[in-house]
Amino acid sequence: xxxxxxxxxxxxxxxxxxxxxxxxxxxxxxxxxxxxxxxxxxxxxxxxxxxxxxxxxxxxxxxxxxxxxxxxxxxxxxxxxxxxxxxxxxxxxxxxxxxxxxxxxxxxxxxxxxxxxxxxxxxxxxxxxxxxxxxxxxxxxxxxxxxxxxxxxxxxxxxxxxxxxxxxxxxxxxxxxxxxxxxxxxxxxxxxxx
Numbered sequence: 459x460x461x462x463x464x465x466x467x468x469x470x471x472x473x474x475x476x477x478x479x480x481x482x483x484x485x486x487x488x489x490x491x492x493x494x495x496x497x498x499x500x501x502x503x504x505x506x507x508x509x510x511x512x513x514x515x516x517x518x519x520x521x522x523x524x525x526x527x528x529x530x531x532x533x534x535x536x537x538x539x540x541x542x543x544x545x546x547x548x549x550x551x552x553x554x555x556x557x558x559x560x561x562x563x564x565x566x567x568x569x570x571x572x573x574x575x576x577x578x579x580x581x582x583x584x585x586x587x588x589x590x591x592x593x594x595x596x597x598x599x600x601x602x603x604x605x606x607x608x609x610x611x612x613x614x615x616x617x618x619x620x621x622x623x624x625x626x627x628x629x630x631x632x633x634x635x636x637x638x639x640x641x642x643x644x645x646x647x648x649x650x651x652x
Contacts, residue, residue: 465542469549472529476553476570479560480521481506488514494563497650498640502565504600507652519569526550526573534577544624547574551629555636566636568604571629575611579622582615598651601640608633 481493481501493505503522507515529550533543551567551574575583586607593603611626634641643649 461538461542464536465538465545468529468533468536468538468542468546471532472546472549473553474558475525475529476550476555476567477557477559477564478525479554479557479564480525481518481565482560484514484518484521485509490514500565501560501563503569504652519572522554522565522569523573523576525554526570526575527577528573530574530577540621541624543578544622544628547571547578547625548628548632550574551632555632566601566604567633568608571608571633574625575622575629578625579615579619581618582611582622582626585614585618586611594652599644599649600652601637601649602644604633605637605641605644608637 479501481503485491485493485506488510490506490509493509494501496505497508498505503515503519506518526547530543530547533546538546551570553564554570555564555567556562557564572583572587575586589610590603590607593606594600597603608630611630612623615623615626640649
């Protein structure tokens with residue numbers, strides 16, 4: 459099969475994987491309200507945390523990250539190049555943001571991006587996770603922590619794992635676009651705290 463066909467196939471599977479929203483499933487398992495009815499309305503770990511605390515939020519984060527890592531593993535199995543791998547990873551994140559199985563109403567994609575990053579560039583991703591944690595500890599605003607880590611991604615990647623720069627460049631753009639309302643609220647000092 460030609461490389462282009464393999465890339466398209468991997469992108470399609472990655473998008474379908476990304477379209478599985480684990481926040482509502484985890485919430486149902488824990489007997490919690492649907493996270494899409496809480497806070498920002500985002501089906502992600504932050505709203506699961508608001509409803510049920512750390513345990514279900516951690517499960518949501520892990521499962522959302524795992525689907526990103528699984529998409530990368532598929533691309534690696536098909537021996538795709540760096541740019542193709544970045545596009546496959548981006549498709550998984552896009553699936554989470556615009557899920558086929560939830561009428562294209564998804565989350566911000568940060569946890570899924572974390573999973574793709576861990577699979578492709580673990581050093582950069584772990585350092586970004588540390589930045590996320592430090593910003594979160596200082597300000598208690600999830601979106602600020604996510605945006606800070608996303609912006610730092612390409613810069614750190616250039617020094618540690620430059621072969622993954624296409625991935626972090628694309629993810630930063632996508633995450634910033636998805637957080638546009640959060641950026642406005644941050645500028646107006648109206649963003650939700652945890």
